[in-house]
Amino acid sequence: MNLEFGRVTLFVLFMLIPIVGIALGVRAPALRSRLPLLVAFFAGTIPILAMYIPKNFLSGPQGMSSRLDQWLIIVAGFALLLGIVNVIQNGMRKVSRRESGWPFSVVLLTGLFVTGALGIYGAVSHQGIGFLPDGRSTPFKWIQDSMFLPLQATIFSLLAFFMASAAFRAFRARNLEATILLIAGGLVMAGRVPLLDLLAAPFPALHASAAAGTQTLGKLTEWIMDTPNGAAQSGIIIGAALGAASMAIRVILGIERGYLGLGGGE
Amino acid sequence: MRNGVLSRASARLPRFAAPLLASLLFLHPQTAVAIAPEVAPPPSPQIPAATLFTAKDRPGDSGGAVLLTWKDPPGLGPDARLEIRRAEPPSFEWTPLQLVKPGEERYVDESAKDGSVYRYEIRVVPQGATAQPDSLAAAPATGPPLVTEPVTSHDDWFRVDRTNSLIASILFLIILLASISVAKSGKHIFIRRIAGLNAVDEAIGRATEIGKKVMYIPGIQSMDEIQTIASIAILGHVARSTARYGTDLDVPNKDPLTFVSAREAVRGAYLAEGRPDLYREEMVNYVTYDQFAYTAAVSARMVRERPAAIFLIGYFFAESLILAEMGQSTGAIQIAGQADPTQLPFFIATCDYTLIGEELYAASAYLSREPVLLGSTRAQDIAKGILIVLGLLGIVVTSLGLSWFPDLFKTK
Numbered sequence: 001m002n003l004e005f006g007r008v009t010l011f012v013l014f015m016l017i018p019i020v021g022i023a024l025g026v027r028a029p030a031l032r033s034r035l036p037l038l039v040a041f042f043a044g045t046i047p048i049l050a051m052y053i054p055k056n057f058l059s060g061p062q063g064m065s066s067r068l069d070q071w072l073i074i075v076a077g078f079a080l081l082l083g084i085v086n087v088i089q090n091g092m093r094k095v096s097r098r099e100s101g102w103p104f105s106v107v108l109l110t111g112l113f114v115t116g117a118l119g120i121y122g123a124v125s126h127q128g129i130g131f132l133p134d135g136r137s138t139p140f141k142w143i144q145d146s147m148f149l150p151l152q153a154t155i156f157s158l159l160a161f162f163m164a165s166a167a168f169r170a171f172r173a174r175n176l177e178a179t180i181l182l183i184a185g186g187l188v189m190a191g192r193v194p195l196l197d198l199l200a201a202p203f204p205a206l207h208a209s210a211a212a213g214t215q216t217l218g219k220l221t222e223w224i225m226d227t228p229n230g231a232a233q234s235g236i237i238i239g240a241a242l243g244a245a246s247m248a249i250r251v252i253l254g255i256e257r258g259y260l261g262l263g264g265g266e
Numbered sequence: 267m268r269n270g271v272l273s274r275a276s277a278r279l280p281r282f283a284a285p286l287l288a289s290l291l292f293l294h295p296q297t298a299v300a301i302a303p304e305v306a307p308p309p310s311p312q313i314p315a316a317t318l319f320t321a322k323d324r325p326g327d328s329g330g331a332v333l334l335t336w337k338d339p340p341g342l343g344p345d346a347r348l349e350i351r352r353a354e355p356p357s358f359e360w361t362p363l364q365l366v367k368p369g370e371e372r373y374v375d376e377s378a379k380d381g382s383v384y385r386y387e388i389r390v391v392p393q394g395a396t397a398q399p400d401s402l403a404a405a406p407a408t409g410p411p412l413v414t415e416p417v418t419s420h421d422d423w424f425r426v427d428r429t430n431s432l433i434a435s436i437l438f439l440i441i442l443l444a445s446i447s448v449a450k451s452g453k454h455i456f457i458r459r460i461a462g463l464n465a466v467d468e469a470i471g472r473a474t475e476i477g478k479k480v481m482y483i484p485g486i487q488s489m490d491e492i493q494t495i496a497s498i499a500i501l502g503h504v505a506r507s508t509a510r511y512g513t514d515l516d517v518p519n520k521d522p523l524t525f526v527s528a529r530e531a532v533r534g535a536y537l538a539e540g541r542p543d544l545y546r547e548e549m550v551n552y553v554t555y556d557q558f559a560y561t562a563a564v565s566a567r568m569v570r571e572r573p574a575a576i577f578l579i580g581y582f583f584a585e586s587l588i589l590a591e592m593g594q595s596t597g598a599i600q601i602a603g604q605a606d607p608t609q610l611p612f613f614i615a616t617c618d619y620t621l622i623g624e625e626l627y628a629a630s631a632y633l634s635r636e637p638v639l640l641g642s643t644r645a646q647d648i649a650k651g652i653l654i655v656l657g658l659l660g661i662v663v664t665s666l667g668l669s670w671f672p673d674l675f676k677t678k
Contacts, residue, residue: 051431052431054329055328056329059328072523086551151562239650244605246646249442255638255642258501258630259527261534
């Protein structure tokens with residue numbers, strides 16, 4: 001058995017202490033509610049220590065910090081099972097009670113069970129979920145390629161239309177700020193596409209002027225993006241970083257407990 | 267030049283001496299002598315040698331690396347190369363490691379194993395030719411070799427290059443704890459009005475009046491993202507309000523861990539408000555792990571169920587605009603919040619209120635008015651004030667030509 005220091009420490013912090021805490025918490029509910037705070041403290045402190053202490057047991061590839069990241073994936077795997085159970089429960093309830101939109105739940109549950117069954121069959125039969133030995137797609141892959149990916153692309157492509165409608169609303173010059181936004185937005189859009197070149201295309205005499213104008217617009221666009229826009233973004237990022245650090249300390253010290261369903265703070 | 271002398275002396279040793287010296291080197295690394303190359307191109311007296319060649323464990327790392335430094339000989343042409351070779355246990359034969367261009371004067375051997383004793387050799391190879399130890403006759407002439415003392419790599423206790431970050435973190439922690447202590451003493455702490463957070467009750471009140479649900483979308487990231495944690499804390503406050511007013515709440519989730527945490531937060535909020543009877547498991551529901559399938563499902567739910575208020579608070583990517591525009595088209599009052607500036611323009615263009623950057627993290631304190639949380643928000647403002655002063659100082663100092671000042675704040 002590999003009893004290296006980091007591994008043993010993780011076992012004590014995240015296995016022994018919680019189990020002992022749960023056992024003691026049977027008689028003391030207050031202790032039971034504090035146990036997650038203790039786990040959060042350890043889970044938050046270890047990566048911070050790993051930032052400054054380069055010892056292998058802490059921040060090496062098989063150190064405590066890396067192992068915690070791996071554990072997150074394992075925990076998320078179990079949580080995903082809870083999610084699937086929740087989807088099935090909600091879908092079944094809607095169908096059985098004939099709630100509004102229940103036919104959609106029938107489609108959802110059919111898709112879930114059929115795709116899941118084909119995936120499990122691929123794993124059990126050692127066929128995999130990619131291609132058959134003769135080069136054809138497995139049914140699982142066919143569903144993914146022919147149904148899932150086109151639907152996914154359809155939703156993503158909506159973005160182009162929504163961007164236009166959002167820009168139309170944002171660029172209405174209702175006040176001074178909106179007017180500045182409109183002008184800056186117009187300049188950036190014009191600088192990112194060869195607009196002048198396109199307009200001057202039928203007039204050969206204007207080609208040189210259009211090329212120079214496009215270059216100037218491009219430089220202006222870069223200036224708008226790098227200087228005023230970059231400065232504003234830096235301000236937001238610095239403020240957000242301080243906020244994130246403050247939030248992290250609050251979580252580690254157990255001051256912020258809302259994410260555990262234990263109320264805002266004490 | 268001691269190392270070079272050592273190397274040239276050992277080169278004259280008979281072949282059978284190599285294993286013996288190897289064992290000596292392994293047992294007594296501080297006193298061992300370098301092992302000469304078994305076969306090496308002849309050093310040319312015309313080709314200069316590098317100087318001050320040293321090898322040491324790279325400071326402040328997790329091990330597995332040896333730092334080599336040297337000074338290039340004067341008059342080295344741009345086509346010349348410096349060949350670094352390494353002698354390693356158990357055979358202690360020289361093996362080529364790297365050809366380095368003139369001017370670099372630094373190389374990190376990241377293939378070293380912790381605890382193993384190594385020696386390194388450097389020599390000038392003119393016109394970029396590689397010295398081939400196994401083909402003596404064909405090998406070009408090289409400069410005289412220079413050999414380091416034995417060295418081992420190991421992991422260290424402190425990352426020296428992050429000292430500035432550690433000092434800043436400790437200072438921020440002190441400011442935070444001091445601010446919380448002041449807040450606990452009962453002193454009034456002023457926090458500027460945040461329109462987006464004042465509108466939370468207004469949005470829930472409107473949903474209550476209309477008799478429609480409140481939809482809360484906590485982003486699509488997991489609980490390892492601090493914005494998601496902040497979002498779940500805000501969800502707790504929103505859930506308390508919906509419990510108080512008896513308004514329906516819908517929290518669709520993309521990430522399974524966020525789903526579990528959101529469920530605990532909402533359940534806790536309904537219990538805290540003394541309305542566990544109003545809490546239903548399906549209020550916090552899981553949708554799917556796929557980004558656009560989630561977007562499609564939530565958008566469809568918005569269109570079908572027409573929630574009166576929509577909260578989009580957390581970490582969003584490309585789906586931000588699709589969700590916000592869909593919500594806008596249903597006529598719902600929308601409050602968004604994200605700390606990352608990439609999606610903020612979309613929220614600002616489409617939502618009624620937007621929590622920008624740090625406002626997201628201050629929301630929990632602002633809504634709860636807990637003194638301890640307000641104290642931490644005060645600490646953020648103090649730290650921001652210090653950063654503004656340092657920024658202005660940096661502008662002045664750098665304008666005066668003192669380039670060391672920005673270097674103080676660089677981290678690795």
